[in-house]
Amino acid sequence: MTYEREGLLAGFHGVPGFAHALTVMIAVTPMTAAGSVLLQRYSLKRRARERKVAQS
Numbered sequence: 001m002t003y004e005r006e007g008l009l010a011g012f013h014g015v016p017g018f019a020h021a022l023t024v025m026i027a028v029t030p031m032t033a034a035g036s037v038l039l040q041r042y043s044l045k046r047r048a049r050e051r052k053v054a055q056s
Helices: 002-013 018-055
Strands: none
16 A cells, blocks of 8 residues: 555656556566455355364
8 A cells, every 4th residue: 555655656646666566566466366366265165064074
């Protein structure tokens, strides 16, 4: 969030730093998306396992 804030401020005020902040945000986005997908898959598998145990 700091990079996003700094980038927005740099973009609005016309000071250096916008390109760096944008590059960091573009680099971080795929990593956070992948982490989100992996956590969702783990959660679904865990819930399925819990249901299976509860039905037994």
